[in-house]
Amino acid sequence: MRLQEIEARLLEIRTELETRGESMTPDEVTAFETEVTALTGERAGIVAAAEQRRAMLANIAVGDTEGNVIGRMNSQGADAEADRFDTPQYQRAFMEFVCRGVPVPAEFNPTALELRADAVTTTGDAGAVIPTTIMNEILREAKTYGNIYSGVRRLNIQGGVAFPILTLMPIATWIGEKETSDRQKLQAKKSVTFNYYGLECRISQTLLVSVVTIAEFQRLFVPLAAEAMVKAMEIGIIRGSGSGQMLGILNETRIPADNKITLTPAEMASWGDWNKKVFAKMKKSYRNGAFIMAQGTFDANIHGMTDTTGQPIGRVNYGIDGGETYRFGGRRIEIVEDEIMPAYDDAAEGDTVAIFMRLNDYAVNTNMQMRVVRWYDNDNNEYVNKAILIADGKVIDPHGILLINKGK
Numbered sequence: 001m002r003l004q005e006i007e008a009r010l011l012e013i014r015t016e017l018e019t020r021g022e023s024m025t026p027d028e029v030t031a032f033e034t035e036v037t038a039l040t041g042e043r044a045g046i047v048a049a050a051e052q053r054r055a056m057l058a059n060i061a062v063g064d065t066e067g068n069v070i071g072r073m074n075s076q077g078a079d080a081e082a083d084r085f086d087t088p089q090y091q092r093a094f095m096e097f098v099c100r101g102v103p104v105p106a107e108f109n110p111t112a113l114e115l116r117a118d119a120v121t122t123t124g125d126a127g128a129v130i131p132t133t134i135m136n137e138i139l140r141e142a143k144t145y146g147n148i149y150s151g152v153r154r155l156n157i158q159g160g161v162a163f164p165i166l167t168l169m170p171i172a173t174w175i176g177e178k179e180t181s182d183r184q185k186l187q188a189k190k191s192v193t194f195n196y197y198g199l200e201c202r203i204s205q206t207l208l209v210s211v212v213t214i215a216e217f218q219r220l221f222v223p224l225a226a227e228a229m230v231k232a233m234e235i236g237i238i239r240g241s242g243s244g245q246m247l248g249i250l251n252e253t254r255i256p257a258d259n260k261i262t263l264t265p266a267e268m269a270s271w272g273d274w275n276k277k278v279f280a281k282m283k284k285s286y287r288n289g290a291f292i293m294a295q296g297t298f299d300a301n302i303h304g305m306t307d308t309t310g311q312p313i314g315r316v317n318y319g320i321d322g323g324e325t326y327r328f329g330g331r332r333i334e335i336v337e338d339e340i341m342p343a344y345d346d347a348a349e350g351d352t353v354a355i356f357m358r359l360n361d362y363a364v365n366t367n368m369q370m371r372v373v374r375w376y377d378n379d380n381n382e383y384v385n386k387a388i389l390i391a392d393g394k395v396i397d398p399h400g401i402l403l404i405n406k407g408k
Helices: 002-023 026-062 088-100 132-145 147-151 214-239 271-277 295-302
Strands: 127-129 153-155 162-167 187-193 197-204 260-263 290-294 314-318 324-328 331-336 352-357 362-377 382-395 402-406
Touching: 002 026, 088 362, 147 214, 147 331, 197 214, 214 362, 214 382, 260 271, 290 295, 295 324, 295 331
Parallel strands: 153 362, 260 402, 290 331
Antiparallel strands: 127 362, 162 187, 197 382, 290 352, 314 324, 324 331, 352 402, 362 382
């Protein structure tokens, strides 16, 4: 419960910093900084203690020569329903399957289990579902690798179903005595449908063959899978074609034409042009969004920009932990790699070099369950392990998204 309270409070602080921005006093910023330091330190301690307890339980279970499973207890003291993919026995069986090719025992065979409905996890019979504990670690690690992925809306809903986008624009009208206003109905004029697409991550056997314990396996497997998966997801969120993969923001046809802005090199360096062509386009209800751009775009074109009075517009704030926070015109900037979005100086004419949006206006839908298949690569003489995740992603609300493109 305490961990949930910490996460909730950190979210409140982040929202406060994003919404109030430059209007906060130095004392308020200092107070928040002190509180964040204390909360993150306490969170790290709680997570470390939980990991220590989990490692001890795994060691105890592995040492049980009779193969007994230590039951998990609920708040009433009764045995809770066991997750068959979250037992120490299955974790070890999964590790042996990935590292050494030992088949998963029949009682853990994914094809014989009641997997999540409509999960479409029939990719190869010689596979294994990633243990729940490791899967949770992958999802937690994903939040640290990708700022874009951690900010978008994440769903876990059935694919192939059209989800309506509600249109509700009530109007208040003046009425005279004995008059009534018209009834206004809730309408759903448009919808978004999420499909089933497979995202895979291939890991060479040579990286895992020397692993001997579950703890070592998790420390190695989780970062490799998380970094590869989130990198692919962030590319999909921005540039996905929508054919066999996510539909990225840059390929979304529902973004209004007026929201696509072109800046020449001279305009790119001018605060007046940014203010007139970009900030003036931000609708009031969408102004709490963030910019997305490459590091080179910020460093070469935004950092150090000043207004007509010499006040800085693009700036970098340095936290006590050495982290950098980028802001432009009071809005947060999320920096992405050049393979996701090119820097302005390297981009071709017409390329999108920056996006302004509320990140939760994009949604990623996933069945939250990875599985691994394994085969021998004859060309390279090594075993390859492939982690597969079923996912799709689409823009939910395109009206507040601004695309800044490079001009002549």
